[in-house]
Amino acid sequence: MYDNPDGVMIGLEVHVQLNKLKTKVFCGCVTDYHNDPPNSHVCPVCLGLPGSMPVINKKAVEAAIKIGLALNCKVEEHTQFYRKNYYYPDLPKGFQITQYDFPISSGGYVMIEGEDGELRVGITRAHMEEDPGRLVHEGTIDKSKYTLIDYNRSGMALIEIVSDPDMRSPKEARRYLDKLRNIVGYLDVFDGNLEGAMRVDANISIMGGQRAEIKNISSFKGAERALLFEIVRQKNVLRRGGVVVQETRHFDEAREITLSMRTKEEAHDYRYFPEPDLVPLKISGWAPAIKETLPELPDARRMRFVEQYGIKDDHAKALTSELKLAIFYEDVAKKADPKTAAVWVCDVLKGELNYRDLTVEAFKKEHMLSVLELLAGRKITEDGAVDIIRTLLDKGGSPEEIIKEKGLVIVAGDIVETAALEAIVENPQAAADYQAGKVKALNSLVGVVMKKTKGGADARKVREVLIAILSDGFYPPIEREKIEKTIIKIGDVMVEVSKPIANLLKKMGYV
Amino acid sequence: MITRKDLTHIGWLSRLELSEKDIEKYTPKLNSVLDYFTELDDVDTEGVPPTYHVLPLSNVFREDEVSAQGGSLTQEEALSNAPKTQDGFFKAPRMM
Numbered sequence: 001m002y003d004n005p006d007g008v009m010i011g012l013e014v015h016v017q018l019n020k021l022k023t024k025v026f027c028g029c030v031t032d033y034h035n036d037p038p039n040s041h042v043c044p045v046c047l048g049l050p051g052s053m054p055v056i057n058k059k060a061v062e063a064a065i066k067i068g069l070a071l072n073c074k075v076e077e078h079t080q081f082y083r084k085n086y087y088y089p090d091l092p093k094g095f096q097i098t099q100y101d102f103p104i105s106s107g108g109y110v111m112i113e114g115e116d117g118e119l120r121v122g123i124t125r126a127h128m129e130e131d132p133g134r135l136v137h138e139g140t141i142d143k144s145k146y147t148l149i150d151y152n153r154s155g156m157a158l159i160e161i162v163s164d165p166d167m168r169s170p171k172e173a174r175r176y177l178d179k180l181r182n183i184v185g186y187l188d189v190f191d192g193n194l195e196g197a198m199r200v201d202a203n204i205s206i207m208g209g210q211r212a213e214i215k216n217i218s219s220f221k222g223a224e225r226a227l228l229f230e231i232v233r234q235k236n237v238l239r240r241g242g243v244v245v246q247e248t249r250h251f252d253e254a255r256e257i258t259l260s261m262r263t264k265e266e267a268h269d270y271r272y273f274p275e276p277d278l279v280p281l282k283i284s285g286w287a288p289a290i291k292e293t294l295p296e297l298p299d300a301r302r303m304r305f306v307e308q309y310g311i312k313d314d315h316a317k318a319l320t321s322e323l324k325l326a327i328f329y330e331d332v333a334k335k336a337d338p339k340t341a342a343v344w345v346c347d348v349l350k351g352e353l354n355y356r357d358l359t360v361e362a363f364k365k366e367h368m369l370s371v372l373e374l375l376a377g378r379k380i381t382e383d384g385a386v387d388i389i390r391t392l393l394d395k396g397g398s399p400e401e402i403i404k405e406k407g408l409v410i411v412a413g414d415i416v417e418t419a420a421l422e423a424i425v426e427n428p429q430a431a432a433d434y435q436a437g438k439v440k441a442l443n444s445l446v447g448v449v450m451k452k453t454k455g456g457a458d459a460r461k462v463r464e465v466l467i468a469i470l471s472d473g474f475y476p477p478i479e480r481e482k483i484e485k486t487i488i489k490i491g492d493v494m495v496e497v498s499k500p501i502a503n504l505l506k507k508m509g510y511v
Numbered sequence: 512m513i514t515r516k517d518l519t520h521i522g523w524l525s526r527l528e529l530s531e532k533d534i535e536k537y538t539p540k541l542n543s544v545l546d547y548f549t550e551l552d553d554v555d556t557e558g559v560p561p562t563y564h565v566l567p568l569s570n571v572f573r574e575d576e577v578s579a580q581g582g583s584l585t586q587e588e589a590l591s592n593a594p595k596t597q598d599g600f601f602k603a604p605r606m607m
């Protein structure tokens with residue numbers, strides 16, 4: 001049981017940008033502006049020019065319903081828009097079109113891994129609104145004289161997901177954010193890799209005090225740090241006998257501190273009223289139809305993976321953390337051993353992708369299948385397989401080409417055996433030393449075998465073979481009682497080996 | 512009843528700088544507007560659903576399609592009414 005010593009309560013407001021839509025929420029401007037000059041994707045509507053009228057994008061409403069359903073919310077039959085009035089340069093109209101009463105969905109939850117097991121985080125509401133423009137400050141926010149404004153982002157469709165204050169530590173907040181990205185990522189409504197795709201405001205209080213709202217958090221890591229800082233700050237205020245006041249604070253990412261924004265606006269100052277330019281939406285019947293189209297969500301898929309493929313829950317969790325990865329794994333698992341596939345996709349491929357900041361799209365399924373097949377057929381070593389995966393990611397090509405080029409093909413058992421024998425007869429002193437108890441002498445023999453097999457042998461296997469020959473006097477290490485041993489003379493040294501090996505050595509002309 | 516303090520606050524919300532003379536003039540004016548609205552309190556609204564929209568319409572949508580000419584103004588057009596610009600951005604005084 002987690003006893004939450006500081007009485008921390010955290011609620012998060014997450015803005016998800018529906019950047020996979022072709023157009024903005026209330027106008028026909030394209031959403032693909034990320035690499036374009038400022039103010040090159042704007043029109044009278046998203047610039048708030050007089051006389052312009054918003055018309056809502058049907059797909060945005062469908063996406064909002066998808067998100068609501070995926071978060072176990074109730075989707076309303078009647079929903080409508082409001083004006084939230086405030087003057088700030090990122091809002092060209094002097095108000096933001098958002099929702100207030102009658103949000104499109106509310107009353108849901110997501111399950112996360114809490115400090116002491118599963119934690120249910122309530123979703124207060126998930127409503128629709130428009131994104132404001134982007135502000136660029138010359139210098140730091142508290143010093144610059146001017147604000148530069150780019151309205152390309154203005155009017156992008158946002159879903160604001162408001163959680164209940166159910167999280168009790170920055171770690172839980174981080175896990176909630178990861179889970180949210182995971183779930184929304186499955187719905188194909190946003191691309192989480194684009195700048196500003198998911199933005200977070202955090203509300204935090206301790207010991208039942210007033211809450212501070214932290215704005216300007218630009219990453220999930222930033223959210224965790226801002227919350228950690230804020231807990232320390234609020235504790236210090238209390239320790240000095242002060243009172244934490246309700247306020248909005250700005251997170252300074254570089255300095256990892258939060259600063260008071262001294263805002264004079266309170267909730268009632270927004271003077272919400274129904275947006276007269278947009279008529280209400282009556283969407284009963286939409287939710288059941290959209291529910292049919294939802295993909296299997298992460299939690300359900302994770303449970304199915306464990307059951308259907310018999311893989312570890314840790315693997316299932318990691319594999320379902322992204323829809324594309326889950327699909328990749330499942331396609332591979334259908335044609336290979338699912339457990340081995342889970343190990344290689346999850347422990348190896350995912351790590352190599354993360355290291356290179358790549359997504360699973362950078363790797364072909366067929367290549368994974370070839371690698372698994374080569375491993376299963378003992379054609380390559382595990383080290384060789386890792387080498388192939390790395391080379392495919394860095395330089396491309398095909399597994400077959402890479403094997404040939406790098407000489408990664410595994411050296412068959414009998415070749416290892418022959419090489420081991422050669423090593424022994426060419427280095428009888430090392431062999432005798434090992435048999436006399438100098439364990440380290442084995443290393444030089446392993447080295448010789450590796451050289452003979454051009455590194456294609458599995459070093460562990462080589463050791464095994466050498467030890468078998470030298471310790472027990474025979475190889476392969478089976479039915480040892482049935483095999484007679486014999487002492488042979490190699491050069492000046494007497495070595496005890498099994499009869500089959502003695503015969504083999506004779507054949508090779510060493511004895 | 513709107514006080515001088517309320518008026519100053521409303522002014523601030525609209526980012527309007529009000530002089531002493533403005534406050535003198537507008538406080539009673541706004542109060543008379545507010546008084547006029549109290550006449551609505553006499554209307555019996557028992558059982559009448561709230562009006563959220565004056566038009567008897569719902570569900571007016573557009574498809575997710577880019578409007579003509581790529582949907583947008585050129586940067587030059589977009590900035591043409593702006594008093595101050597810089598490097599393709601609108602330029603405004605800093606606000607905190």
Ligand SMILES: [Zn+2]
Nearest residue numbers: 027029043046
């Ligand atoms: Zn537009």
